[in-house]
Amino acid sequence: LAMAYLAWGLAQRWCPSSLQVISFPVVQLHLNRTAMRLSQKDFESAMNQVKLLKKDPGNEVKLKLYALYKQATEGPCNMPKPGVFDLINKAKWDAWNALGSLPKETARQNYVDLVSSLSSSLESSSQVEPGTDRKSTGYETLMVTSEDGITKIMLNRPTKKNALNVEMYHEIMHALKAASKDDSAITVLTGNGDYYSSGNDLTNFTDIPPGGVEEKAKNGAILLREFVGCFIDFPKPLIAMVNGPAVGISVTLLGLFDAVYASDRATFHTPFSHLGQSPEGCSSYTFPKIMSPAKATEMLVFGKKLTAGEACAQGLVTEVFPDSTFQKEVWTRLKAFAKLPPNAMRISKEIIRNREKEKLHAVNAEECSVLQGRWLSDECMNAVMNFLSRKSKL
Numbered sequence: 178l179a180m181a182y183l184a185w186g187l188a189q190r191w192c193p194s195s196l197q198v199i200s201f202p203v204v205q206l207h208l209n210r211t212a213m214r215l216s217q218k219d220f221e222s223a224m225n226q227v228k229l230l231k232k233d234p235g236n237e238v239k240l241k242l243y244a245l246y247k248q249a250t251e252g253p254c255n256m257p258k259p260g261v262f263d264l265i266n267k268a269k270w271d272a273w274n275a276l277g278s279l280p281k282e283t284a285r286q287n288y289v290d291l292v293s294s295l296s297s298s299l300e301s302s303s304q305v306e307p308g309t310d311r312k313s314t315g316y317e318t319l320m321v322t323s324e325d326g327i328t329k330i331m332l333n334r335p336t337k338k339n340a341l342n343v344e345m346y347h348e349i350m351h352a353l354k355a356a357s358k359d360d361s362a363i364t365v366l367t368g369n370g371d372y373y374s375s376g377n378d379l380t381n382f383t384d385i386p387p388g389g390v391e392e393k394a395k396n397g398a399i400l401l402r403e404f405v406g407c408f409i410d411f412p413k414p415l416i417a418m419v420n421g422p423a424v425g426i427s428v429t430l431l432g433l434f435d436a437v438y439a440s441d442r443a444t445f446h447t448p449f450s451h452l453g454q455s456p457e458g459c460s461s462y463t464f465p466k467i468m469s470p471a472k473a474t475e476m477l478v479f480g481k482k483l484t485a486g487e488a489c490a491q492g493l494v495t496e497v498f499p500d501s502t503f504q505k506e507v508w509t510r511l512k513a514f515a516k517l518p519p520n521a522m523r524i525s526k527e528i529i530r531n532r533e534k535e536k537l538h539a540v541n542a543e544e545c546s547v548l549q550g551r552w553l554s555d556e557c558m559n560a561v562m563n564f565l566s567r568k569s570k571l
């Protein structure tokens with residue numbers, strides 16, 4: 178399969194104009210015409226940039242470029258599924274189909290972002306000395322870019338609905354630590370593809386160490402505590418751009434963000450009881466404060482899924498935008514925020530958040546310890562097995 182990808186990659190030279198005939202369809206009429214032209218221009222220039230990349234970005238990235246290009250120009254996957262032995266076309270079809278109903282405008286934006294992160298990461302990685310930490314230049318599960326005073330951390334496992342695997346937990350911590358020290362004024366977390374994130378990657382439960390499930394649960398609790406701690410301590414304004422459905426830990430963490438902007442396609446779902454688990458991300462403390470104990474119970478105990486509008490009415494989301502204008506409107510706003518004096522913003526965040534920090538760390542520790550026990554329960558193990566054996570989805 179690797180050889181087939183390689184051959185395909187060489188033949189196509191990962192350049193969209195050679196992937197398929199380029200034809201730009203009529204774009205959605207309700208978009209502002211100027212914004213549309215600008216976005217089209219960015220898209221065209223990104224396509225040219227791809228041709229200029231000096232290094233092969235690898236087959237996984239080429240598949241992502243292909244899928245985003247097709248989605249941006251033709252919309253959701255409309256080809257019949259290739260047969261199992263047609264490996265190359267099956268891989269391309271899978272990548273495109275995984276984008277689901279992602280709007281063309283968002284696909285175009287994601288294509289531009291991917292090319293931009295690729296240009297900077299491949300350029301800078303060619304400059305780093307051998308042995309330098311690769312994570313300071315490139316990530317496996319994230320796309321991290323920094324411009325206009327904004328560091329953007331984009332969850333980048335769209336074919337897995339941006340589920341958080343162990344590597345992604347580590348990379349997010351790394352990216353947050355780097356962002357806390359870089360010269361950007363604000364930091365944004367968002368997702369690539371049609372999901373914001375489907376939460377914890379349930380296959381994390383399958384890799385059992387020699388010490389057995391007890392050791393697995395203990396390590397999970399240590400990782401989770403450190404991970405959530407990075408959000409509690411993050412010093413700059415931290416904004417979530419919830420581009421699509423959010424599940425589990427990607428929802429609970431929102432209580433630790435300074436603003437949450439959501440597309441009207443987003444939903445918010447914390448099915449912990451269904452999974453035999455209990456709340457994390459400090460949500461057992463932040464959610465009752467944000468939305469009242471009863472509303473928090475509906476979400477965290479009964480697993481009620483909220484629409485973006487409902488989440489906004491309950492204070493979890495700051496503002497909801499139509500999906501067709503979500504990227505444009507939110508980025509315009511964020512670019513204006515990022516021009517404000519950074520030290521003033523940092524100090525104001527500190528004064529709003531600091532008196533809660535100690536409490537939040539204590540809540541985090543307690544939640545992790547409770548979860549450690551839950552992960553060893555039959556209820557949890559059965560729920561995970563059911564998902565992995567494809568018997569259940571949310």
Ligand SMILES: CCCCC/C=C/C(=O)SCCNC(=O)CCNC(=O)[C@H](O)C(C)(C)COP(=O)(O)OP(=O)(O)OC[C@H]1O[C@@H](n2cnc3c(N)ncnc32)[C@H](O)[C@@H]1OP(=O)(O)O
Nearest residue numbers: 336337338340375376377378379380397401425426570571
């Ligand atoms: C160590 C720290 C622990 C922190 C504790 C955190 C707790 C949580 O976050 S609890 C929430 C856990 N998440 C879930 O239970 C979601 C499970 N996923 C689903 O129910 C569904 O996949 C879906 C509703 C999110 C999307 O359904 P659909 O649109 O039909 O897409 P697919 O199911 O076909 O998904 C595509 C692809 O992605 C894989 N996948 C999606 N989510 C996860 C996940 N959370 N973990 C692992 N894998 C996931 C899915 O299996 C498909 O993979 P392939 O079959 O290989 O294509």
